[in-house]
Amino acid sequence: MTVETKLPYNKEYIEQFSTDRNEPAWMKTLRLEALEQAEQLEMPKPDKTKITRWNFSKFKQEFTKGEAISSIKELPEVLQDYFDQENVPENLLIQRNHSIAYATLSSDLKEKGVIFTDIFTALEKHSDLVEKYFMKDAVNVDQNRLTALHAALMNGGAFIYVPKNVEIEEPLQVVFWQEDPELSLFNHVIVVADENSKLTYVENYISSNEEQETVANIVEEVIAMDNAKISYGAVDNFAAGTTTYINRRGVAYNNATIDWALGQMNDGNTVSENITYLMGNGATSNANAVSVGRGKQIQNFTASIVQHGKATDGFILQRGVMKESATTIFNAIGKIEHGGTKANAVQESRVLMLSPKARGDANPILLIEEDDVTAGHAASVGRVDPIQMYYLMSRGLTKDEAERLVIHGFLAPVVNELPIESVKKQLKQVIERKVY
């Protein structure tokens, strides 16, 4: 079988799409150029995972609006879990299919100049600002065919900008809810924390297309200017029918921090890249990720921190649980570039196998081009320890309960990093559902 090269959209479609949304000229040009590039570019080649037969071309491309809601109480139950009902987030964006169904931002943050809106509104109202960051420093259009296609077909997303010296304590939460089971999501998220600012951002991807096949092609760009601090949490929860390519990149300048806590809980085939560039001196990143694989899904996760600045700190922590016939590759790449003296790169990847048919691999990679640095790595793939099980069961816990405790304990170091309590709780529920 050969790769499907004929794509279900063309130049006219994209031109019309851009015109319909009154997009600035630069965006329309970028889309059209990207489409041309897409035809020349190669597919991404995730290490040790063959994606040539994955569905990246079969999806519904039409822009599909979702009904607006006036209160989160109107959401179906499966979504209610994503919020603390007693304490509904003050700053919340819900994208339903391709349009915004609900949006709130506290008046305090509005006054301070914080921008928290969907990507199309941002293109309309803050064109210059979006242009400055859109696929410039974090992700390039021509990285591969999927990033180019993303740029050409981008049909949703969010734009967040926190001005200089503004510190936000309350988290900003975005829910991307793919209600239509056939819908494709080409979502683009930009988070910019300007100098000396601080924010917590959390997002959720949710779909329920068990049968219908579609594609999610997501690019997220997270920029922390000098002395800024971004705490970023996510729970990805696409259903089995969605093939996902998700490219999350961070760029941190002098003394800036980007901390990631990713719950990678998709049920379909997934390629996920999380790369952070520590450009400035003294920049820091903690890249934490958990994953549960089940069914026959194949997943490839890459967590990488590329350290350019002096005295930077990069920490990668990945934990995965594999059951049934799931296959997952975890790549952890710590890279210290020439000139990155006194940099510290540490990584740990651990995979727990619950079934003899599951396959998992953890690849620790350190690429170091500077002498005066420190680095360390640990990786393991193992099964639940029968002696631990014996110990727990000797206190009366059933085999299932004992295993549940061991798994939750195994994932806890990452789950506990999620910056919002309600999302942490929700991730625990998703884990529970995926494991049992």
Place this chain on the structure above:
Amino acid sequence: MAGSVLEIKDLHVEIEGKEILKGVDLTIKGGEFHAIMGPNGTGKSTLASAIMGHPSYEVTKGSITLDGEDVLEMEVDERARAGLFLAMQYPSEISGVTTSDFLRSAINARRGEGNEVSLMKFIKGLDKDLDYLEIDKNMATRYLNEGFSGGEKKRNEILQLMQLNPEIAILDEIDSGLDIDALKIVSKGINKMRGENFGCLIITHYQRLLNYITPDYVHVMMQGRVVKSGGPELAKRLEDEGYEWIKEELGIEDETVGQNA
């Protein structure tokens, strides 16, 4: 009838094809404290592990019953819920699971669905036992046994014993690696359990633990069998004279059943 009865008859146990226990007979009733003594490598810990159902040990002959129920037919967790408890020589470390979450799950597993302990009552009970065992309160929020010192692990085993309140407890070398102060505290916890509904089997090769916990019966194990039984005076004589006189009396040359038994 007060308390439960654990009855072990003609128990033979193998590990990796090697027979370690060669016919153990022992009966422990509620209200009774039994001590099993003996040099290293005579099968004492194997007996403890076999009673609880350790996955590496295979019972090849004999029976274990609790109040007439066949223990050997039960899974490890069923044995625990039936009322057995084993304080382990080497407790496992469970990363990411706090001691208090684990304890609450274990208590509720025994109480059964619909009869769970309330959070308030649990915390109150836990605080009381932590105080009694002079354990720092923050142990409850630490991950189970992770990074615990040897002494902390042993105290944690006794904390679990007090919290789970079993009918019959087996304490496998609970005294090993404890300094004298810790030994006193651990003994205090065990003595508090005394009552007609609690039976206990204490495995040790040092007599010193028995200075703090007075057993009703003392048994000596050699070559995978109980070779001598008596009252507390037997422990005293072992302390004064060692094991040689028993070996002579019974004509035993090598008391062990093989290395690392």
